[in-house]
Amino acid sequence: MASVLRAGLRDLRGFLAGPDPPVHPRTRLGRALPTAGVVVAILAGLVTFEYLHGNTTQIATGFLAVAAVLVAAPIGLVATRPLLAWRVAWLVAGFAGALVPVEQKTPWPWVPVQMLTFPVLLAVVAVRHRRGVLVWTGLSAALLVVMFVDPANVAGLLLAVTAILVIGDQVRRRREVQAALAAEEERTELAQARRAVAEERNRIAREMHDVVAHHMSLIAVRAETAVYRIDGVPPAVAEELAAIAGTSREALVEMRRLLGVLRSTETPPAEPQPVLDDLAGLVRDAREAGVDVTFDPLPGARVPPAVGLAAFRIVQEALSNARRHAAGAPVRITLTLGPSTLELYVHNTLDAPAGESTGGERHGLLGMRERATAIGGTFQAGPDPDGGYTVRATLPLEVTA
Secondary structure (H helix, E strand, O other): OHHHHHHHHHHHHHHHHOOOOOOOOOOHHHHHHHHHHHHHHHHHHHHHHHHHHHHOOOOOHHHHHHHHHHHHHHHHHOOOOHHHHHHHHHHHHHHHHHHOOOOOOOOOOOOHHHHHHHHHHHHHHHHHOOHHHHHHHHHHHHHHHHHHOOHHHHHHHHHHHHHHHHHHHHHHHHHHHHHHHHHHHHHHHHHHHHHHHHHHHHHHHHHHHHHHHHHHHHHHHHHHHHHHHOOOOOHHHHHHHHHHHHHHHHHHHHHHHHHHHHHOOOOOOOOOOOOHHHHHHHHHHHHHOOOOEEEEOOOOOOOOHHHHHHHHHHHHHHHHHHHHHOOOOOEEEEEEEOOOEEEEEEEEOOOOOOOOOOHHHHHHHHHHHHHHHHOOOEEEEEEOOOOOEEEEEEEEOOOOO
């Protein structure tokens, strides 16, 4: 009982002084309703003034103008502040009922504009506000009817008020249910999309584990055991085979980490990403692998992390392509730091024209282009007139989010 009383008092406070819920119209018609309400309110005020002026002779013109404004004001508020509009209309109706007696041929003491406005206000309040506030709104309307309407018309008006409030409440409930269903459908679609992504990641992880990781482990094992299986292996070849085995082991470790990320449904922990200064280590590894690399570094140059990462990955892929398609050809890497851009060149001289591009090469060029364009840069790659091949990227130093 106490909880019901507290809820009733809370709803009464909401009815008397509570705010109207904010309105966020999505259609052009919805956005035009407040302006249309003001225009209709002005017209209704003029009609009310003419009506009062033609039916009263003992009231001053200024008072009639004020009364016309008060009668028409709720119409201008109903689109955005329906509860406030009902409060104003209720006070004006009570004031008019106390001053204007109900004559034998007049069933109520209000002007026609008021009688047309009341149902609209009640309907909009019913659609916009919760049921508790709606109950108090209905009681206030019933009070007006009982106090100021001819007894012969009370029952019909009370029934009309009840019907308006019930229909408006059902419309509000239907909208809430539709909004809840739409939100649930959105959550369901999001969950299905996440599940599909997780299944695809697991499938990719299985393929990589069953195929790529297996072959990489075979490469590592064969490289490590070659010096024992083959007699008379030169020391230089044995050292190269050991380097191949070590690189294969590192690739397997990285692949296992990647497989763990693919299978995990959680956000992987952040790891340090390569930066521009890490290019020196990348070039050193390439030289140890037998690539003749000339590198012009930029010691101490400070660039955004995204730019450094993109430059590192582009050079890494360019060196990988040079080893595959121009084995033995010298490679030159040039970095030029300008006021607003970082220019990156990777050039190699081919002894003979490269063959047709493979799928891996196409994917590599696509990846480099995506790296550059993702931060607002440009990328170009292609053969030179002298038979060489140049990769060029221009990366902006101000990366937009």
